[in-house]
Amino acid sequence: MHRWSKLFIPTLREAPADAEVASHRFLIRSGYIRQLGAGIYNYLFLGQRAINKIIGIVREEMDQIGQEFYLPALLPKEPWEQSGRWTGMGDNMFRLKDRKGAELCLGMTHEEIMTTIAKNELRSYKQLPQIWYQIQTKFRDEPRPKSGLLRVRQFTMKDAYSFDIDKAGLDKSFELHDAVYRKIFSRCGLKFVAVEADSGSMGGSQSQEFMVYTDAGEDLIASCPVCGYAANTEKATSLLAPVTEMEPTGDGKPELVFTPGCGAIADVAAFFKISPASDIKCVAYMALKRGAAGKPDSWHGVAAFLRGDHQVNETKLLGAMGASELRTMQAEELTQYLNGPAGFLGPVGVTPEAKPLESGLTVVVDSSLEDRKNMVCGANKLDYHLRNVTPGRDFSWTLTADIRTVNEGESCPKNGCGGKLVVGKAVEIGHIFKLGYKYSESMGARVLDVNGKEVTPIMGSYGIGIERILTAAVEQSNDKNGFWLPASIAPFTVVVTVTNMTDALLKETGETLAAELEAAGLDVLLDDRDERAGVKFKDADLIGIPYRINVGKKTAEGKVELVTRATSTSVDVELSEVVALVRKRVEEDALVMAVGE
């Protein structure tokens, strides 16, 4: 039995001033965690207990479909060089040298290592499929750690990797993970949503994120309340209403117009008395292209053109070109590639490359411009714009693609749905991903198929952020006094609060009750501290335990109070019945979570 008086649970009346996000404040105030450095945290007793419960659930469910491994966190350079990620991971990778000068890194993910095992050990299609997973500490040199445990440099991840003989097999492995992830998050009591996600430049074909809505989140999710469509805004699409406003003037040729000081979209729209939707915005970037095998990386000029009222979606833009990084152009580069100043850039007169990322300028035009006529755009000349510009007739491009970010209120992209998209902030707790052949190919994993022919296994990778489950749970269930966790992941299921330890009856009753609860299989914390009742109540409310039993005033009559933290409601219960009642409550909670999503 755990006696509070003997434990280290350093609760704080006030949170550090720099903790802003609810989960950050409460995890510190409740004594779950303490900060050691930027994005580096100590997990104390309660925090580690909660983490262990989460890991228990993850492990139990993952064991239904896969096999647990444990790979090193300290990794040699070679596998990363083979996959091209030694450079590809850039500054996000922690690197170090050993005493001999050999280069190593701290693992931020383990595709390379798992694939190395596959390459060395798998020989035949008969050994497939395989699903291997581990629960491991990951290290990422985040440019900006923030929000407590939400974005850190060291964290725990459950990462899984599947190896299949063909695409159908991968689909199956993907489906298995999807189902298991839903079970895991449900059991953890999270209200989550599965969304379509960007598969990045890593060559994947399908990617799905599991998200929990919270203002502390860093992702934006677009969803349709009508049909259930949901996607990360990095990936989301929408249907646009046609632009109905009158075109500026007939179908004339481009006309140079003096537009002094109109460097911003709003100025241009006001000047021409058009909506920003009829203006062509230009965003100029330098894009990084990773050099193929042995060749160096290179930077290329890119001009993205889209409607004035739209925002460039850099993830989509990268994907459209096959580039791996973007930065905005400097003034000299604007002159070099577009021969124009910022604020007055336009597509007319520029010479697009035939293929993306060649020596000249790659011109990417958003699909929404394709059928437009008589628009306004910058003239690549200070204080001048062009009107009556028609895409295709007056300028050409390297490629068109969907490169804009959807906005709330636009129409759902699903056929005939008609719903209006809503956009909300969310935190990513899991991600499942069809990798394809990228790693098995580059690292040379091969097996023989039925015909004795060498084939490359197809892979998937699947991650869950362990601490983020805890963080998301705190984010979704807190009030001014603290937070509450579902019994499945709470460090304790019930706290027995003895309101006055100097009262022999209360003390004795609390001891006995705690022992009975424990005998009934519940994780019980006995608050036997020599503190005033108020202090104990405040602490109990703070630290996330879902149920509390007060042994106090009514105990002389054979009764105790059962307090449900989530609702702050309490009922008087006969002492002889309280153990059964708590068990019943916990079981009911679990049932609700099992169906819930």
Add this chain to the structure above:
RNA sequence: CGGGGAGUGGCUCAGCCUGGUAGAGCACCUGGUUCGGGACCAGGGGGUCGGAGGUUCAAAUCCUCUCUCCCCGACCA
């Protein structure tokens, strides 16, 4: 990396502008009174003011450099 802010007992902060050798509340220790929503009284311990250098008779305070942390933008579990 770009922009903004902050480093003063464990926590929250004052003091800095206008240099004179460090303070409050909470927390902690001792004793007493209290005892169902973060008690009260009395006594006590604890800080070379992030670090280095400089100016000065004298620096938490002024100057320079530096480190760390937080927040806003580009990355991801």
